[in-house]
Amino acid sequence: MSYQVIARKWRPQTFDDVVGQDHVVRTLKNAIARGRIAHAYLFVGPRGTGKTSLARIFAKALNCTGGPKADFDPNDPLCQSIADGTFLDVIEIDGASNNGVEQVRELRDTARYAPAQGKFKVYIIDEVHMLSTAAFNALLKILEEPPAHVKFVFATTDPQKVLPTILSRCQRFDLKPIPAGLIVERLKKIAAAEKIKVTDAALACIARLADGGMRDAQSIFDQMISFCGSEIAEADVLDVYGLVAEEKIAALAGALAAGDHKKIIEIVDDCDANGRDLVRLLVDVQAVVRVALLDSIAKGGASDQLGATELTTEQITRMLDALREGEGGVKLGLAEKINFEVALLKAVEASRARAIDSLIKELSALAGEAPLAAGEGGEKKKD
Numbered sequence: 001m002s003y004q005v006i007a008r009k010w011r012p013q014t015f016d017d018v019v020g021q022d023h024v025v026r027t028l029k030n031a032i033a034r035g036r037i038a039h040a041y042l043f044v045g046p047r048g049t050g051k052t053s054l055a056r057i058f059a060k061a062l063n064c065t066g067g068p069k070a071d072f073d074p075n076d077p078l079c080q081s082i083a084d085g086t087f088l089d090v091i092e093i094d095g096a097s098n099n100g101v102e103q104v105r106e107l108r109d110t111a112r113y114a115p116a117q118g119k120f121k122v123y124i125i126d127e128v129h130m131l132s133t134a135a136f137n138a139l140l141k142i143l144e145e146p147p148a149h150v151k152f153v154f155a156t157t158d159p160q161k162v163l164p165t166i167l168s169r170c171q172r173f174d175l176k177p178i179p180a181g182l183i184v185e186r187l188k189k190i191a192a193a194e195k196i197k198v199t200d201a202a203l204a205c206i207a208r209l210a211d212g213g214m215r216d217a218q219s220i221f222d223q224m225i226s227f228c229g230s231e232i233a234e235a236d237v238l239d240v241y242g243l244v245a246e247e248k249i250a251a252l253a254g255a256l257a258a259g260d261h262k263k264i265i266e267i268v269d270d271c272d273a274n275g276r277d278l279v280r281l282l283v284d285v286q287a288v289v290r291v292a293l294l295d296s297i298a299k300g301g302a303s304d305q306l307g308a309t310e311l312t313t314e315q316i317t318r319m320l321d322a323l324r325e326g327e328g329g330v331k332l333g334l335a336e337k338i339n340f341e342v343a344l345l346k347a348v349e350a351s352r353a354r355a356i357d358s359l360i361k362e363l364s365a366l367a368g369e370a371p372l373a374a375g376e377g378g379e380k381k382k383d
Contacts, residue, residue, distance in 0.1 A: 041171050
């Protein structure tokens with residue numbers, strides 16, 4: 001057999017294999033168990049979170065031997081056929097390349113014929129938001145009154161582009177980015193099966209880089225195996241992808257909190273000299289500052305998570321806002337390093353500034369207390 005990349009080899013084959021989407025899995029399982037299977041589903045979510053995989057698993061559950069049943073055997077010949085893409089009644093369509101009204105009319109005409117192998121015809125349309133308006137309109141009638149043997153599963157990363165008339169005819173499921181901890185657990189399982197030694201720090205870096213996408217994490221892991229062989233360390237991931245170690249990110253955030261301009265410039269110079277991705281570093285610093293912001297809110301107005309210097313919620317908010325505003329200049333500007341340094345220094349200054357409304361409030365409070373204090377003093381003198 002030819003080599004198969006990890007993202008394909010370890011693709012979820014059953015509902016129990018799906019990671020981080022328990023709310024969707026539970027609903028689909030219950031719908032199948034109770035015989036409340038809708039005619040159209042819409043899976044919405046970022047790339048690599050399991051939309052198409054869930055659609056295929058759902059198709060297996062509907063067409064497996066003795067089905068529909070949620071706890072089907074993945075080795076069932078019918079399920080194997082669906083996984084291999086040779087099952088006649090599960091039709092996968094790429095909405096980006098088949099977005100014309102003629103293709104949808106052809107789909108609508110063939111959908112009326114009875115299934116050839118299984119109990120249901122399942123049409124999986126990926127990137128459904130790419131369909132033209134005319135194509136969407138051609139779908140409306142069959143979505144409203146579909147034959148009993150037809151099920152539609154749509155997947156999209158951009159639901160705003162899907163017509164409201166289509167959305168109203170589907171059961172919508174929002175898939176969320178997969179937490180880093182779950183990604184690390186899954187990669188550990190894959191590493192053990194593939195006999196790869198990888199450190200926890202390296203897996204944490206891969207999960208951070210994947211931004212909640214399991215497929216992205218598996219692709220990165222695959223590339224690291226090609227680069228390192230059977231042993232992967234954190235330094236390897238940092239070097240290949242230009243990431244900055246978590247300790248250095250924390251040090252930079254601490255320097256921002258302390259207003260240590262010299263330390264900030266030193267860290268940026270070091271990162272730039274080692275070929276680190278400054279755009280990614282800005283995103284990572286924002287993530288650390290955001291955690292501190294949530295901590296300050298939870299503690300009632302201040303946090304020391306960024307270092308020895310305690311900052312108020314207002315100060316952390318201003319710092320985070322300045323970092324966010326600097327994103328455009330770092331990403332699109334001609335001088336990436338200079339723009340990055342300016343963004344960091346502006347964040348320091350923003351955290352030191354005070355909102356004019358809070359100052360007015362404090363002055364008003366002081367002004368209200370002053371006459372009272374004077375009056376109290378006067379009464380004492382009369383006594």
